[in-house]
Amino acid sequence: MQPHVKLSAADFSGEVATMSLGLPNITNANFENYRDTVIGNLVSALAGITLCEWDSWQMFTEVYTDVGTLPSSPYAQRELRALFTCVDTGTGKKFVVGIPCPDLADMAIAGTDVINLANVEVAAYVAAVELHTVSPQGNAVSVISGKLVGRNL
Amino acid sequence: MPHVTHTIIDHSGETSFTRHLLPTITNANYNAITGNAPTQNVGDLRLALAAITNGNFVKHSVMAFDSGISPVVATDPNAQREIKLLVSYNDTNGERGSFEVPCPNLTLLAVAGTDQIDRTGVEWLAFEAAVESFFVSPGGAPISPIVDARIVGRRL
Numbered sequence: 001m002q003p004h005v006k007l008s009a010a011d012f013s014g015e016v017a018t019m020s021l022g023l024p025n026i027t028n029a030n031f032e033n034y035r036d037t038v039i040g041n042l043v044s045a046l047a048g049i050t051l052c053e054w055d056s057w058q059m060f061t062e063v064y065t066d067v068g069t070l071p072s073s074p075y076a077q078r079e080l081r082a083l084f085t086c087v088d089t090g091t092g093k094k095f096v097v098g099i100p101c102p103d104l105a106d107m108a109i110a111g112t113d114v115i116n117l118a119n120v121e122v123a124a125y126v127a128a129v130e131l132h133t134v135s136p137q138g139n140a141v142s143v144i145s146g147k148l149v150g151r152n153l
Numbered sequence: 154m155p156h157v158t159h160t161i162i163d164h165s166g167e168t169s170f171t172r173h174l175l176p177t178i179t180n181a182n183y184n185a186i187t188g189n190a191p192t193q194n195v196g197d198l199r200l201a202l203a204a205i206t207n208g209n210f211v212k213h214s215v216m217a218f219d220s221g222i223s224p225v226v227a228t229d230p231n232a233q234r235e236i237k238l239l240v241s242y243n244d245t246n247g248e249r250g251s252f253e254v255p256c257p258n259l260t261l262l263a264v265a266g267t268d269q270i271d272r273t274g275v276e277w278l279a280f281e282a283a284v285e286s287f288f289v290s291p292g293g294a295p296i297s298p299i300v301d302a303r304i305v306g307r308r309l
Contacts, residue, residue, distance in 0.1 A: 002289075002291055002293070005288075008224050009224050009227070009255065009256065010224035010225060010226045010227060011226075011227050011232045011233050011234045011255070011256050012226065012227045012228070012229060012230045012231070012232045012233060013233065013234075014226050015234050016224055016234075017234035017255035017256055018255075019252060019253055019254055019255060020252065021252060021284065021288040021296075022288055022289040022290060022291060022293070022296075023288065023289065024287075024288075024289045024293065024295075025293075026183075026217070027183065027184075028180045028181070028183035028184050029180065031178065031179070031180050031183050031217065032179060032180045034287070035217075035218050038283075038287045041283050041287075042280075042283045042284070042287070042288075045276075045279045045280040045282075045283040045284075046254070046280065048258075048276035048277075048279060048280065049254070049257060049258055049261065049262060049276050049277055049280050050232075050254060050255070050256045050257055050258055051227055051229040051231055051232035051256045051257075051258050052224075052227045052232050052255070052256045053224070053225050053227070055220060055222040055224075055225070056220055056222045056223060056224045057219075057220050058216050058218065058219045058220070059216065059217045059218040059219075060214055060215065060216050060217070061187065061215055061216075061217040061218075062187045062189075062195070062214060062215035062217070063212060063213075063214045063215075064189050064195075064212060064213050064214070065211075065212050066209070066210035066211055066212055066213070067209065067210070068162055068209060068210070068211035068212070069162075069209055070162060070163075070164060070166055070209070071162070071163065071164050071207055071208055071209045072164075073164060073207045074164050075164070075207055076163045076164040076206075076207035076208045076209075077163050077164060077165065078161070078163045078165075078167050078168070078169040078208070082205070097171065097172075097173060098171060099171050099202065099205065099206055100161050100163065100169040100170075100171065100206065100208055101161060101163050101206045101207045101208030102205060102206060102207070103204075103205050103206060103207050106204070106205055107205065121201075121204040121205050122205055124201045124204060125201040125202060125204065125205050127201070128197050128198045128200075128201035128202075129173065129198070129201075131194075131197070132173075132175070132186075132194035132195075132197060132198050133173040133174050133175060133176075133194075133198070134154070134174050134175065134176050135174065136154060136174060138154065138174075138176070138177065151169075
């Protein structure tokens, strides 16, 4: 998957149509120009040749490809997840973040499904989430708990 | 909201993902947030994730901006995603490619006797110029020139 802009529109039937165009290397020098001007011009040009409004769009600017080999541990299963409950420190609203294939050697505590937040690796993850990510409202985040859950599929 | 999505593969070969929301991205903080180095948001988060999951990473991608606008249903009954334009191009390396444009305005673009559209009109030329000036092929080379555009259907 390359960097791209994805545009969506709803046709007369109410079905969503999409189209994508590749983006060049987006950097700290051209990001705002693409965000504020180039894509807006594309949306205007599309309005001239189609019968839909293309105001719904997203910029995917960085794609890092990893190795992707199968993990060796048979316990690496997406059917098991670590579900962390977070709170927006501004509004108090809670939301969750799920991590597939959790390392239970780090997380599991005998007698409970509650995750061990005191484990060094888990604490480092919590610190990274609180430092680098935001809530759906764009405010700072505090991770308050975690538990092991399953996945239906 | 800007976000980073990590795709993870398990021992069964099945993939799933986890998504974390990122702060608003600007030119000033672009590298600090989207960079993959340990000192940058995305890179540091990836290292922390790697330490607590038994899965392996397949890829991770950053959605840097979302217009936040939900699609509005078109008012013209001829706006149907089942009909599209197939736009073919060469990139500046000579590689061929194509992309699709749903719900074309055929009153403007259709030509009697052919599925190839009229590429001489002002509106179409503006679209070609917008694409050729700023967008690239999967190989990363500028899309230039657009060589053909024709009416096609969609099976679904």
